[in-house]
Amino acid sequence: AQSVTQPDIHITVSEGASLELRCNYSYGATPYLFWYVQSPGQGLQLLLKYFSGDTLVQGIKGFEAEFKRSQSSFNLRKPSVHWSDAAEYFCAVGEVGYSTLTFGKGTMLLVSP
Amino acid sequence: DGGITQSPKYLFRKEGQNVTLSCEQNLNHDAMYWYRQDPGQGLRLIYYSQIVNDFQKGDIAEGYSVSREKKESFPLTVTSAQKNPTAFYLCASSRTGGITDTQYFGPGTRLTVL
Numbered sequence: 001a002q003s004v005t006q007p008d009i010h011i012t013v014s015e016g017a018s019l020e021l022r023c024n025y026s027y028g029a030t031p032y033l034f035w036y037v038q039s040p041g042q043g044l045q046l047l048l049k050y051f052s053g054d055t056l057v058q059g060i061k062g063f064e065a066e067f068k069r070s071q072s073s074f075n076l077r078k079p080s081v082h083w084s085d086a087a088e089y090f091c092a093v094g095e096v097g098y099s100t101l102t103f104g105k106g107t108m109l110l111v112s113p
Numbered sequence: 114d115g116g117i118t119q120s121p122k123y124l125f126r127k128e129g130q131n132v133t134l135s136c137e138q139n140l141n142h143d144a145m146y147w148y149r150q151d152p153g154q155g156l157r158l159i160y161y162s163q164i165v166n167d168f169q170k171g172d173i174a175e176g177y178s179v180s181r182e183k184k185e186s187f188p189l190t191v192t193s194a195q196k197n198p199t200a201f202y203l204c205a206s207s208r209t210g211g212i213t214d215t216q217y218f219g220p221g222t223r224l225t226v227l
Contacts, residue, residue, distance in 0.1 A: 009153065032212055043117070043203055043218030044156075051186035051213055090155060099163070100146075100171065101216070105155035 006104035023091030033074040033095040064096040117219035136204035144210030145187035150201040163210035
């Protein structure tokens with residue numbers, strides 16, 4: 001069975017500083033990995049996704065994520081955080097043989113001035 | 114503009130009442146999903162449908178029901194059998210329902226049981 005762990009419930013980053021949000025997964029075969037962002041009281045928006053190929057994936061809003069099979073990780077990064085990045089971030093995993101995604105519990109990003 | 118609409122944005126219900134949450138999409142997507150979101154719990158799948166007139170239970174289907182009579186509509190009924198229905202409900206759709214498809218989300222409905 002697939003599962004996703006986001007170890008950090010909250011993270012606070014100063015505006016302009018770099019960001020890394022952690023995501024670890026367990027899977028039985030080839031994982032399909034996603035990062036979504038949710039602004040308060042809103043739906044989710046896809047930031048980026050990884051299926052195969054280059055392990056460094058570029059997404060929208062200046063985000064990127066790196067797939068590391070040896071560490072079962074798919075961490076989200078941004079070199080310089082803006083106040084508008086404050087939101088909740090969800091990692092999700094899909095897998096061949098399953099029809100649905102499994103979402104992590106989310107990491108809330110707070111941006112300090 | 115194409116997208117997903119959910120209504121109402123806020124919904125209040127008395128205990129023992131059934132209530133139906135609306136979800137409509139004009140993206141011409143085949144697949145639609147209902148998720149429940151609770152603080153610190155992430156998203157949990159309630160039901161999904163990959164084609165009209167067919168749907169499957171997700172991880173937490175008990176106390177909920179759905180229908181898919183039209184491609185663009187996937188209403189969710191929260192029944193009185195749902196023990197703790199207060200939550201934020203999100204509807205999503207994807208083009209074919211394939212695991213690699215992007216899911217597009219509506220703005221959500223916040224249900225409060227009084």
